[in-house]
Amino acid sequence: MNDKVENTGEKGHTAKTGYVLVVSDANAQADYLASSILHHAEEKKEGPLRIALSGGSTPKRLYELLGSEEYANRIPWHRVHLFFGDERLVPHTDEASNFHMVKEALLNHVDIPFRNVHPMPVLEDAEKAAALYQAELQAEYGSSELQKGKPLFDIVLLGLGADGHTASLFPGTPVLQEKQKWVSWSVPSDAPHTRLTLTYPAIESSRFVIFVVSGESKTQIIREVRDGDKPYPSAAIKTEGELHWVLDKAAGGE
Numbered sequence: 001m002n003d004k005v006e007n008t009g010e011k012g013h014t015a016k017t018g019y020v021l022v023v024s025d026a027n028a029q030a031d032y033l034a035s036s037i038l039h040h041a042e043e044k045k046e047g048p049l050r051i052a053l054s055g056g057s058t059p060k061r062l063y064e065l066l067g068s069e070e071y072a073n074r075i076p077w078h079r080v081h082l083f084f085g086d087e088r089l090v091p092h093t094d095e096a097s098n099f100h101m102v103k104e105a106l107l108n109h110v111d112i113p114f115r116n117v118h119p120m121p122v123l124e125d126a127e128k129a130a131a132l133y134q135a136e137l138q139a140e141y142g143s144s145e146l147q148k149g150k151p152l153f154d155i156v157l158l159g160l161g162a163d164g165h166t167a168s169l170f171p172g173t174p175v176l177q178e179k180q181k182w183v184s185w186s187v188p189s190d191a192p193h194t195r196l197t198l199t200y201p202a203i204e205s206s207r208f209v210i211f212v213v214s215g216e217s218k219t220q221i222i223r224e225v226r227d228g229d230k231p232y233p234s235a236a237i238k239t240e241g242e243l244h245w246v247l248d249k250a251a252g253g254e
């Protein structure tokens with residue numbers, strides 16, 4: 001994590017390369033991110049805007065805001081393609097499903113074409129599910145090889161677990177060594193459900209990676225990731241584009 005910290009409670013899309021941005025609270029965080037996403041959608045005049053969504057509880061407020069009157073009709077949804085950074089292998093109707101959360105918070109409220117939404121497949125065979133999602137990503141990308149200068153994603157949103165995981169890249173799991181596949185799977189040691197996850201190479205192929213972290217339960221892990229003493233999976237995230245951390249004060253401190 002870059003040491004440079006910019007404090008702002010304002011709405012906007014002015015974060016600079018490699019910045020850590022600390023906003024006043026979780027509402028300001030959602031405001032900032034929704035406004036940034038609108039900005040990127042307006043700025044990219046041609047081609048799809050590919051966004052990989054994070055799961056968990058933190059981004060729900062952002063998704064609800066994007067689905068609200070303030071944003072629902074301003075984002076060119078026909079050009080936006082939504083992917084998932086990770087998913088639990090449970091039915092898409094299950095409360096634990098990231099797709100379920102995104103559907104309730106966002107998809108049910110916006111006019112996005114069905115073909116633009118790319119949930120991770122949930123099959124008992126995690127390897128097969130991962131291969132299917134990788135094939136879907138490759139079809140959207142137009143190649144089975146990631147090329148520098150041609151990012152797979154415009155934006156990758158990432159959360160941060162209290163154990164330092166991000167997406168479903170959990171500490172000590174073999175997926176952390178994956179250098180070829182774009183999608184793989186992991187079994188967290190202290191959380192239920194096998195997960196599918198984007199791998200480091202897929203996340204790295206992005207214009208912007210944005211960590212979204214809020215709440216006091218994340219203060220300690222944010223401090224540790226920033227100090228860089230422990231090899232947390234989240235601390236190893238790289239991108240060929242820009243890496244931003246958007247924190248609220250409770251997580252990021254003053």
Ligand SMILES: O=C1O[C@H](COP(=O)(O)O)[C@@H](O)[C@H](O)[C@H]1O
Nearest residue numbers: 054055056057058159160161167
């Ligand atoms: O398990 C998960 O947690 C992380 C962080 O979740 P949060 O509930 O603390 O916001 C998230 O990034 C990931 O997508 C999710 O599956």
